[in-house]
Amino acid sequence: GRRPKIAEHRVHKVEVRQKDSGEDEEELVVSNLRPFTLKVAVHDSKGSPLPDCSLPLRAALLYENGLPVKQTSSSEPLLVGETDVVALQGAATFKLRITSLSSHRDKQRFRIQVTPQDEEVARAEPQLTVVTNPMKSV
Numbered sequence: 001g002r003r004p005k006i007a008e009h010r011v012h013k014v015e016v017r018q019k020d021s022g023e024d025e026e027e028l029v030v031s032n033l034r035p036f037t038l039k040v041a042v043h044d045s046k047g048s049p050l051p052d053c054s055l056p057l058r059a060a061l062l063y064e065n066g067l068p069v070k071q072t073s074s075s076e077p078l079l080v081g082e083t084d085v086v087a088l089q090g091a092a093t094f095k096l097r098i099t100s101l102s103s104h105r106d107k108q109r110f111r112i113q114v115t116p117q118d119e120e121v122a123r124a125e126p127q128l129t130v131v132t133n134p135m136k137s138v
Helices: 119-124
Strands: 003-010 013-018 024-030 036-043 055-063 079-081 084-087 091-098 110-116 135-137
Touching: 036 055, 036 084, 036 110, 055 079, 055 091, 084 091, 091 110, 110 119, 110 135
Parallel strands: 024 135
Antiparallel strands: 003 036, 013 024, 036 091, 055 084, 055 110, 079 091
16 A cells, blocks of 8 residues: 655754653754745555655644644634645655744644545545654744
């Protein structure tokens, strides 16, 4: 089966923060004023790229815990930029900007979820969904 992988997740800054356990962890940070790049590659089940694969994909905003982010009263979408991209030759590049701030959302971090645009394809091939590592929007 086809499987997407995050090939590149380019953020604006990486900070080191201390977890509750005392260990350091890297925290990905994006600015809500500037777009960042997310590249998704589609592979077969053995991990080989699928150069002839053409797959319409859509990016959506989730919280770190996997729950969808609800639109607040402001009319601006939570995620702006190229949210619908067709993976051509097995790769799709999204240029995205998160308009919501982590500080306005109980300091929660965000993930981008990439799924097929076609809901039937998404249901038939659930492994075609991929999510990024969490990032803070400032």
